[in-house]
Amino acid sequence: MRPxxxxxxxxxxxxxxxxxxxxxIETARLLLAREGVVVAGTASSIxxxxxxxxxxxxxxxxxxxxxxxxxxxxxxRHLAGSxxxxxxxxxxxxxxxxxxYADMVADSPAAGFLxxxxxxxxxxxxxxxRA
Numbered sequence: 001m002r003p004x005x006x007x008x009x010x011x012x013x014x015x016x017x018x019x020x021x022x023x024x025i026e027t028a029r030l031l032l033a034r035e036g037v038v039v040a041g042t043a044s045s046i047x048x049x050x051x052x053x054x055x056x057x058x059x060x061x062x063x064x065x066x067x068x069x070x071x072x073x074x075x076x077r078h079l080a081g082s083x084x085x086x087x088x089x090x091x092x093x094x095x096x097x098x099x100x101y102a103d104m105v106a107d108s109p110a111a112g113f114l115x116x117x118x119x120x121x122x123x124x125x126x127x128x129x130r131a
Contacts, residue, residue, distance in 0.1 A: 013124060014038040016056055018049040018075060019064040019093070028062075028119055035121035044068075046075045053079060053088060060124060062114075065094040065101060073108050080109035091127055093119065 015037055019025050022044075029039045040056040043049040045067060053061055061079065063072040076090045089111045094101065098113045105113045112127035 013059040013121075013128065014040045014056070015124070016041050016043065016049065016052050016058040016061045018043045018045075018052075018061060018067065018072065020044045020066075020068045021064070024064075024116065028116075031119065032121060037121045037124065046070050046078065049075050050078060050082075058088065060089045060091055060111075060128060062091050062093050062119075062124075063110075065092055065096075065104075073104060073110075076108050076110045089128055091124065 015032065017025055017028055017039060019028075019042075025042050025044075029042070032039055040058045041052045043052045049061065049063065061075075063075050065072040067075070072092060076092065079088055079090055090109065092101065092105055092108070092110045092113045093116050094113070095116050098105070098115060101113060114123050114127065
C-alpha cells in the first residue's frame, strides 16, 4: 500500500528523481515521501535515468535540467522517443526560475517545469492534471 499524505490516496504517484546533487536528492526524497509520493528510485545521469525508468516504470520522472556535463532535456527526449519512456510523464526541475526555461520546456516532450523550491506532491499533481 502506498503511503498517504496531504493528497488523497487516489492521486498518489510514483516518481524517479534524476539529479546529480545528492543533497537535493535526499531532501526531495524526504519531502515527497512525507507528502505521499512514492520515490521509486534515483539517478544522477542520463544513462542511469534511462535504466531506472525502464526497470521501475514510475508515473513521473523528475529531471534536473543541469545534470553535470549532461542536459536533462536530452533525457526527456530519449524517454519520449523510446519504448522505455512510453507513457512516462517527465517534469523538468531546476534551481532557476521557470521563465528562464519556458521556451525550452515548451519545445520539449516534458509535461512541465517545477522550480526545486516549489517541489511538492500538489505541484506534481497539477502538472500531471490530476489535482
